[in-house]
Amino acid sequence: MLANYLIGLREGIEASLIVGILVAYVVKVGRTDVLRKLWFGVGIAIVVPLGIGALLTWGPYGLSFQAQELIGGGLSLVAVGFVTWMIFWMGKTARSMKSTLHSRLDAALLGAGWGVVVLAILSVGREGLETALFVWATVASVGGGWEPAVGALLGIITAAVIGFLLYRGFVTINLGKFFTWTAAFLILVAGGVFAYGIGDLQEAGLLPGSGVHAYDISTIIPASSWYGTVLQGIVNFNPSPTWLQVIGWVAYIGVVTAFYIRQHRASSHGTAGQTAAPASAQQPVAH
Template sequence: MVANYLIGLREGLEAALVVSILVAYLVKSDRRDQLPALWTGVGVAILVALGFGALLTFGPQGLSFEAQEAIGGTLSILAVGLITWMIFWMAKTARYMKAGLHHKLDDAIGGGQKAVFVVALLAVGREGLETALFLWAGAQATSGTAPGTTGNAAPLVGAALGLATAVVLGWLVYRGALKLNLRTFFAWTGLFLIVVAAGVLAYGVHDLQEAGILPGVNNLAFDVSSTVPPSSWYGSLLKGVFNFSPATTWLQAFVWIAYLVPTLTIFIRTTWGHAPSRPAAPAPAVTASAA
């Protein structure tokens, strides 16, 4: 639940900040007549994301167990690829997000309300689809259920609470009541999400093993189920936060290490590894209400 809360918070905050920045810019530039088109684009993007999430959840129903595991494993690996790209992209461009959105919106306003609708749809829709896919993959990994089945609701509750928190934070940023250093926020949450993504990747590999696509489903690297029972509070905590599996195959362990070690190393070097030669002013806190 904790991992999914943070996923929902981070991913939802990206979308909330995009919306707040776009709305604030139209208000500050006295272009309120474009707001209906913008909100329509946001609404359509949310509906598309919800529809995509429903498709992921209920689409595989009626398929064989092997087919469900194959779909779940493939989508989990795809989600890890997307979230990894997003983590590095946001770590580099967070401080320039507002200027980039302003530039896109300026170009769109000249094309009328349809262009503003498209900008809002694409900006929010991309975040929504990424969020739906990774939340779905994270929920499947932490609940341990096959796609399309009913499992523990805690991951979904955590994700919903994270999204709700993100909406509140986005509103506070828009009102100017809260200032966020986006570079710092996305750097630290990115560090945590890389660990979560490693667990999702290992879970996806296990799904493909159970589907018979990858070998070694019974070749365990370790089995600490007697020491860390999955039903215990600490077993549930490790599963919910780090996607830890007490019974892990050799291929899962190899993939987890092969992803986590180089990805964390590159991310840390990219984000914190280049110390300035002289003291620099801290990154400006971003607020949507600024022009």
């Protein structure tokens, strides 16, 4: 539940910041006539990922075991790809997000302003699609249950409240530190989903090594124990992974962490010597 809560919280805050920037700019330039179109686009961006999540959850029923494993494994790897891209994209473009959205919104406001609908769908829908796909992958990896979905929903609700408070100026938050630490945690979660996806593809016969376990510590940390369940829910812990899963997990964590640290250091060096801005000034939200 905790992992999905943080996923929902992070993606929800990103979406809230984007909506806040769009709404504030529309009001600032005096185009309040397109606000209804903007919210219409946001609504579509919310509904579509929900539909995709439902399709992923109930769609594979009735398929053969091999087909289900192929779909599950393939989509798990796609989800990991989305989240990994999101982590690096946010680290690279966070400082320019406001100006980028403003320039796109200027173009979308031409004429009747229907381009605002498309901009809202694309900007917010991407966050929703990433959330739906990754939450589905983490739910599938722990064998279903309602806890992961509830965790993601609570994270999104929390993000919506925080986004509203940020927009109104009632609270301030150091978004740089927030995204840095949640990204580090999501790398660990994504590594578990990556290993799970490999396991699904092995069971489907697409990858070799199924049934050849690297180790088995299920007697020390039983998957059915409360602490085994907690570890499984947070980092997709597997007490008896295959060799390919272990290799995949180590490779993913090692490579992504190395590139993330490199990006973070480059970003830190780029801001060295500048006067530290207050938390409120670090928010990419226009008031």
